[in-house]
Amino acid sequence: MNQSTSEKIIHRLLNNDPFSQWLGIEVLSVHKGKVKLAMEVREEMLNGFRIAHGAIPYALADTTLAFASNSRNKLSMTLTNNISYLRKIESGDRLVAESEEVSLQDNYGVYLINIDRQDQIRLAVFRGTVYRSKHHVDERLP
Amino acid sequence: MNQSTSEKIIHRLLNNDPFSQWLGIEVLSVHKGKVKLAMEVREEMLNGFRIAHGAIPYALADTTLAFASNSRNKLSMTLTNNISYLRKIESGDRLVAESEEVSLQDNYGVYLINIDRQDQIRLAVFRGTVYRSKHHVDERLP
Amino acid sequence: MNQSTSEKIIHRLLNNDPFSQWLGIEVLSVHKGKVKLAMEVREEMLNGFRIAHGAIPYALADTTLAFASNSRNKLSMTLTNNISYLRKIESGDRLVAESEEVSLQDNYGVYLINIDRQDQIRLAVFRGTVYRSKHHVDERLP
Amino acid sequence: MNQSTSEKIIHRLLNNDPFSQWLGIEVLSVHKGKVKLAMEVREEMLNGFRIAHGAIPYALADTTLAFASNSRNKLSMTLTNNISYLRKIESGDRLVAESEEVSLQDNYGVYLINIDRQDQIRLAVFRGTVYRSKHHVDERLP
Numbered sequence: 001m002n003q004s005t006s007e008k009i010i011h012r013l014l015n016n017d018p019f020s021q022w023l024g025i026e027v028l029s030v031h032k033g034k035v036k037l038a039m040e041v042r043e044e045m046l047n048g049f050r051i052a053h054g055a056i057p058y059a060l061a062d063t064t065l066a067f068a069s070n071s072r073n074k075l076s077m078t079l080t081n082n083i084s085y086l087r088k089i090e091s092g093d094r095l096v097a098e099s100e101e102v103s104l105q106d107n108y109g110v111y112l113i114n115i116d117r118q119d120q121i122r123l124a125v126f127r128g129t130v131y132r133s134k135h136h137v138d139e140r141l142p
Numbered sequence: 143m144n145q146s147t148s149e150k151i152i153h154r155l156l157n158n159d160p161f162s163q164w165l166g167i168e169v170l171s172v173h174k175g176k177v178k179l180a181m182e183v184r185e186e187m188l189n190g191f192r193i194a195h196g197a198i199p200y201a202l203a204d205t206t207l208a209f210a211s212n213s214r215n216k217l218s219m220t221l222t223n224n225i226s227y228l229r230k231i232e233s234g235d236r237l238v239a240e241s242e243e244v245s246l247q248d249n250y251g252v253y254l255i256n257i258d259r260q261d262q263i264r265l266a267v268f269r270g271t272v273y274r275s276k277h278h279v280d281e282r283l284p
Numbered sequence: 285m286n287q288s289t290s291e292k293i294i295h296r297l298l299n300n301d302p303f304s305q306w307l308g309i310e311v312l313s314v315h316k317g318k319v320k321l322a323m324e325v326r327e328e329m330l331n332g333f334r335i336a337h338g339a340i341p342y343a344l345a346d347t348t349l350a351f352a353s354n355s356r357n358k359l360s361m362t363l364t365n366n367i368s369y370l371r372k373i374e375s376g377d378r379l380v381a382e383s384e385e386v387s388l389q390d391n392y393g394v395y396l397i398n399i400d401r402q403d404q405i406r407l408a409v410f411r412g413t414v415y416r417s418k419h420h421v422d423e424r425l426p
Numbered sequence: 427m428n429q430s431t432s433e434k435i436i437h438r439l440l441n442n443d444p445f446s447q448w449l450g451i452e453v454l455s456v457h458k459g460k461v462k463l464a465m466e467v468r469e470e471m472l473n474g475f476r477i478a479h480g481a482i483p484y485a486l487a488d489t490t491l492a493f494a495s496n497s498r499n500k501l502s503m504t505l506t507n508n509i510s511y512l513r514k515i516e517s518g519d520r521l522v523a524e525s526e527e528v529s530l531q532d533n534y535g536v537y538l539i540n541i542d543r544q545d546q547i548r549l550a551v552f553r554g555t556v557y558r559s560k561h562h563v564d565e566r567l568p
């Protein structure tokens with residue numbers, strides 16, 4: 001498996017993922033176990049206080065987790081995630097998410113994901129735990 | 143403050159919340175500190191594996207947290223959340239979220255939220271921690 | 285495997301666990317996937333503010349998680365835990381922890397654990413995720 | 427308030443904290459909002475599988491959180507923590523914990539804490555959320 005296998009998997013995952021498309025997620029970089037994604041917050045992503053709904057940065061982080069963990073072509077599913085919100089996020093903000101693989105075992109992995117604003121201000125921090133199955137990702141994609 | 147104040151706040155929050163509207167969130171019941179919400183999973187909410195994106199049940203839980211914690215008319219903001227995924231969620235599934243207020247202090251609160259399917263199967267469990275400010279919610283809504 | 289197998293495992297786990305012994309953990313009940321434990325907070329378990337160190341209720345919950353998940357005789361190891369503190373805990377308080385198995389899959393499990401005071405006041409809530417290996421617990425114990 | 431105020435607070439906290447003393451915690455460095463602590467794992471800290479009980483690295487992280495957040499002389503109490511375990515920890519391992527203050531608001535703070543082994547291998551990652559009260563720490567210490 002080489003770099004372009006990871007890239008092919010990520011692009012097939014995104015092409016088949018209508019919710020990540022609705023979010024407007026762009027792929028900035030892909031390495032085995034590490035991806036960098038971005039998106040822009042739109043008016044329809046706000047909550048009743050006119051700031052981004054908490055699920056918006058979470059969604060970007062969760063897609064980042066799925067892409068990073070599946071980029072090794074071993075089908076990976078999220079068991080549990082946590083997120084801390086550090087600052088308000090507004091319409092028009094560009095969010096950049098980057099993953100770090102802090103543990104990779106045969107059967108599970110742990111990833112840290114930071115969400116930053118375009119001006120490098122940290123907006124949220126996230127940690128996800130995935131189960132890594134015996135299946136290849138590319139067998140399971142349409 | 144009485145029951146109908148909580149209901150008015152929740153309805154103003156939802157009416158001003160375009161993302162919760164996109165999700166199709168319905169209010170099933172409102173009590174001070176306790177709400178029950180529902181939504182149906184649509185095709186556009188799926189991920190690349192053709193199951194609900196992890197952010198969809200999270201979004202329902204996060205809206206439930208916001209509504210439950212703000213229902214006491216004290217402006218509350220989420221500090222940190224965690225979620226565990228128990229089963230796959232599919233297009234067409236109806237999700238029901240219900241909150242329990244396990245701690246209510248002057249300055250913060252802790253809420254457990256369960257996400258169940260229409261047939262009472264538990265799909266996800268969530269815990270959120272909010273900061274409770276000195277402001278009234280109804281001063282801050284448009 | 286029957287009830288007494290679970291009980292034997294729990295007693296061998298506790299007999300070989302010097303830290304749980306230091307805590308003074310007592311086994312109140314054992315069922316497959318569900319245990320109830322108790323302990324009393326001593327002066328040497330306090331922190332600089334003269335309340336129980338946060339690691340004390342955490343330790344009781346983590347032992348409860350280990351006992352509950354290993355009680356099915358499938359070697360289980362903790363991946364990640366979270367805890368929320370609801371009230372101060374003082375020297376002399378008797379803590380009771382009880383587990384609920386919210387997900388049991390071939391390869392992992394999710395457990396909720398509540399920590400209550402002797403007078404039924406809830407002190408902390410905890411959620412743990414374990415990896416379930418292919419090994420039997422009783423092969424791995426001294 | 428200067429550096430030596432932080433140092434005085436940390437030393438008074440540790441001197442009054444019997445459980446951190448039982449753990450054998452040493453203070454490696456103290457800055458406002460940032461501390462580095464260490465300890466060595468002893469036989470009496472093991473669990474039934476003869477590895478460190480999960481509460482041991484948690485306890486070191488929780489003390490690190492308490493010291494880092496209180497080092498600014500604003501009384502801070504933990505609301506919720508999470509930890510992921512990356513590797514087994516054995517008797518004789520020396521653990522080093524270092525904090526990063528990712529959010530500092532008037533009323534709350536968020537801290538990341540890494541636990542590493544003496545040879546720089548990462549053993550666990552932890553995130554804590556504290557409530558920051560209006561009180562000074564030094565008013566509350568014996």
